[in-house]
Amino acid sequence: MIAYEDLKQLNAPFTAQFSTQFNKVIEKGHYILGEEVAAFEKEFAAYNSIPYCVGVANGLEAITLSLKALDLPADSEVIVPANTFIATVLSVLHCNLKVVLVEPRIDTYTIDPSKIEAAITPDTKAIIVVHLYGKCCDMDQIMSIKNKHNLYLIEDSAQAHGATFKGKMAGTFGDFGAFSFYPTKNLGALGDGGAIIFSDEAHQSKLLQLRNYGSDKKYYNEIIGYNCRLDEMQAAFLRVKLPYLNEIIAHKNKLADIYLKSLNDNFVLPVKHADYHDVYHIFNIRHPRRDELKDYLEAHVIQTAIHYPVPPHKQNAMKHIFEGQNFPVSEEIHATTLSLPCSYFHTTEDVEYIVDVMNKFN
Ligand SMILES: Cc1ncc(COP(=O)(O)O)c(C=O)c1O
Structure with a gap:
């Protein structure tokens, strides 16, 4: 796994x-x-x-x-x-x-x-x-x-x-x-x-x-x-x-670049802009059949995570505070986002395998 x-x-x-x-x-x-x-x-x-x-x-x-x-x-x-x-x-x-x-932007989150x-x-x-x-x-x-x-x-x-x-x-x-x-x-x-x-x-x-x-x-x-x-x-x-933080970030950027270059257009990928240095604490993609994709990856020994499954305004602890308010962009992100393995210990081979499996999802 x-x-x-x-x-x-x-x-x-x-x-x-x-x-x-x-x-x-x-x-x-x-x-x-x-x-x-x-x-x-x-x-x-x-x-x-x-x-x-x-x-x-x-x-x-x-x-x-x-x-x-x-x-x-x-x-x-x-x-x-x-x-x-x-x-x-x-x-x-x-x-x-x-x-x-x-509301957030749908492209940058x-x-x-x-x-x-x-x-x-x-x-x-x-x-x-x-x-x-x-x-x-x-x-x-x-x-x-x-x-x-x-x-x-x-x-x-x-x-x-x-x-x-x-x-x-x-x-x-x-x-x-x-x-x-x-x-x-x-x-x-x-x-x-x-x-x-x-x-x-x-x-x-x-x-x-x-x-x-x-x-x-x-x-x-x-x-x-x-x-x-x-x-x-x-x-x-x-x-x-x-002292190793920049090295950790550089490693995550290297893994993120493989995802960004190699995943096919079935997936909505994180956007990259010239003025930004992103550090990929989380590398997420979006897909309309997110839960199915998550199960498919699990079956191919790839563990993923969801950040986050429920938006704050729908959490039991506070939904009464936001009653009657709608945040469709936030809800769309919560319903479709999937976080892929992108840690300091993951290798480029790990990510290449994940990309290969993901690109066969249909
Ligand atoms: C965006 C954001 N804000 C705040 C926190 C809270 O940090 P902590 O868990 O250290 O209290 C976290 C992390 O867990 C976070 O991701």
């Missing part, structure tokens, strides 16, 4: 270095907010060419704390793409703000900038864009809407470490870039992890307090905070992988 993902194989090249880091942290005996977190924050900020990074517990909290740091008035509306992983929507709900969903302005009201205070699957949104259009309407911008970059738009890193355009280091991500830890990057120094002390009980001096609490710290051991592991 060609696995869709296999974390043991994915991490095999790094395990010796992980062990060294593991022993180092144990011996130091500083397990919460120690030197590894501080060093990783510096290194991840440098990777993104941005001054500040605050490590947090996971990607959901990276978005949520970014929103909290903005101190938006109650009843503020926040624009979010209608096709995203549930975390983007949850972050707004966890801040007791109103989610306003906007990211938020459709031409539909954002119609969703803006006097209560709109922020936009959260999602660089879905590892492709940046059209940041020229997003930035001009942000500036014209004086809105805050958070970039959910959980799937887009290292992606660029016109040479600028995902997560560095807006007020905050929120990242996840969930193990399957292009920069994945061995557990949960996340980070917020930003360029305005004014946000730093607020975020440091928010992630740590509202405190920067032990047992003195300045604001209502959370326990949302990036774990010291995970930071130590992330420091091993960060």
Whole structure:
């Protein structure tokens, strides 16, 4: 079976270095907010060419704390793409703000900038864009809407470490870039992890307090905070992988190029534009008989995944919030998308086999 993902194989090249880091942290005996977190924050900020990074517990909290740091008035509306992983929507709900969903583009799967302005009201205070699957949104259009309407911008970059738009890193355009280091991500830890990057120094002390009980001096609490710290051991592991992130991305691009060049026109392929460096956290295709295709591939020992089977506005947890609202483009993507194996451990031979099997599907 060609696995869709296999974390043991994915991490095999790094395990010796992980062990060294593991022993180092144990011996130091500083397990919460120690030197590894501080060093990783510096290194991840440098990777993104941005001054500040605050490590947090996971990607959901990276978005949520970014929103909290903005101190938006109650009843503020926040624009979010209608096709995203549930975390983007949850972050707004966890801040007791109103989610306003906007349709994605059918070709890029990211938020459709031409539909954002119609969703803006006097209560709109922020936009959260999602660089879905590892492709940046059209940041020229997003930035001009942000500036014209004086809105805050958070970039959910959980799937887009290292992606660029016109040479600028995902997560560095807006007020905050929120990242996840969930193990399957292009920069994945061995557990949960996340980070917020930003360029305005004014946000730093607020975020440091928010992630740590509202405190920067032990047992003195300045604001209502959370326990949302990036774990010291995970930071130590992330420091091993960060220097290999570009190599991981290059490998995924090599596999993606084979798919893009060789799959026949029965499949809707991801679009590629000159101004974008896509990182293929997920390599997806679309097909009208997606579920049949998935079963067919499974029968040929190829495991695939669906990102995602149910759009946020139809999830049981929140469908009441969006009752009466329709997002046909998002629904079309959810009904037809299929994610193909494209991990650091997959070989070009794996992908050539998958292409060969797929091109015989009819
Ligand atoms: C687009 C998106 N946003 C947010 C998250 C949340 O990240 P985490 O699982 O680390 O909380 C994820 C990943 O799982 C994601 O894919």
